[in-house]
Amino acid sequence: MDVGLNSGQLALRDSVRDVLRTECPPAIARQAITDPQRWRTVWKTVVNLGWTELAVHDADNDDTFGLLDLAVVLEECGAAIAPIPLLSSVGLAAGVLRHAGPAVADVLSEIGGGAVAALAVHPPGYRLPGVPMTLQHGRVHGHAVAVPGLPRAELVVTLASSPDGPVAAVVRVGDGVAVREAESTDPAQPVADVEIDAEPVAFAPVDLESALASPLVAAAADLVGVASAALERSVEYAKSRRQFDKPIGAFQGIKHALADNYVALERARGLTYAAAARLDDPTTPPTAGWNAAALAKAAAGEAAVGCGRTAVQVHGALAQTWEHDIHLYLRHAWQGASTLGDSRALYHAVGRRFAGGTA
DSSP: OOOSOOHHHHHHHHHHHHHHHHHOOHHHHHHHHHOTTTHHHHHHHHHHTTGGGGGOOOTTOTTSOOHHHHHHHHHHHHHTTOOSTHIIIIIIIHHHHTTSOGGGHHHHHHHHTTOOEEEEOOOTTOSSOOOOEEEETTEEEEEEEEEETGGGOSEEEEEEEOTTSOEEEEEESSTTEEEEEOOOSOTTSOEEEEEEEEOOSEEEEOOHHHHHHHHHHHHHHHHHHHHHHHHHHHHHHHHHOEETTEEGGGSHHHHHHHHHHHHHHHHHHHHHHHHHHHHHSTTSOHHHHHHHHHHHHHHHHHHHHHHHHHHHHHHGGGGGSTTSSHHHHHHHHHHHHHTTSOHHHHHHHHHHHHHHTOO
16 A cells, blocks of 8 residues: 555645645734634635535545545645634545435535535543434434534534434534534634534434544644644754854754654654555455544644644743744644544554454
8 A cells, every 4th residue: 555645646735835825824823813704715715726625535436536635735734724624624524424425415515615514523521522413303413512613614514323323414504503612722723512403404324433534534634734834843943043152953952852743743644644545445444444543643633732832842932922823833733632532532542442352
């Protein structure tokens, strides 16, 4: 299995990077903290460029983009700390629906056209995603917490139990969908709790492991981008900032920390690309796919938070100010690391599988 990027994916990465460098500098993320509508300008550009069409993936058609292509785009969005709902909509919500079959094809097409969706899969009191809803008598009932991107969403995708097994269900934000915005470590990427008692616009049976694996990889890719950008800024500052007539990067306390960050970043990137490639392979068993995705997300969460914290330390007192951009990366890393399960909970879940012989 080839887990490297091909020439087309490298070109896609460079194209996305160039667009974001122009259209979405860090100042946009800062503005989005105080202006709830600031994201819409960048989102319009993203939709016009067709990035949201990555939601519509046909595993039987070699001409469509796969999960690895989506990971490349989300990694660049994470590096730009772009305050847009591409991860929540195309990476998380559509990630579940891609495993739900033709019954949700119209919803996927709607997301591909730019409709904003959010994925509600965190039951209250649980650190890992699960099945927070129930489908009974043609209505979805339940409560989910910490839903990324929900304050901006038009559609809510969730997992529900039913007499016939778990299903992916989609409801429109409106009557029967109560959204309560929650406190967020990254106000540029708001989260909210949701209580649902509504008729779904679509639902279909899903395998839980397959449905959650793609969103885990998408979240990992975003975090890899954050880690990469934070580390890059730290290295550049360590080379230019001088103390005692030397660049501060020459001191062991700095260079060893940055080297550790680099190792963590490359481990996370390799696991993320490998998980995406495995999930793009239709012969991969659901359990193996989920394990790979969970390990990628756990490693990416560690790398992003570690690189963000080191960036604050490397920049010293400068990084303690609101005016400096480093806190934007750390905020994004903290919030992303808890999405779909924190690193410790994911490692524990994978470890239990290996110990129980089910991996």
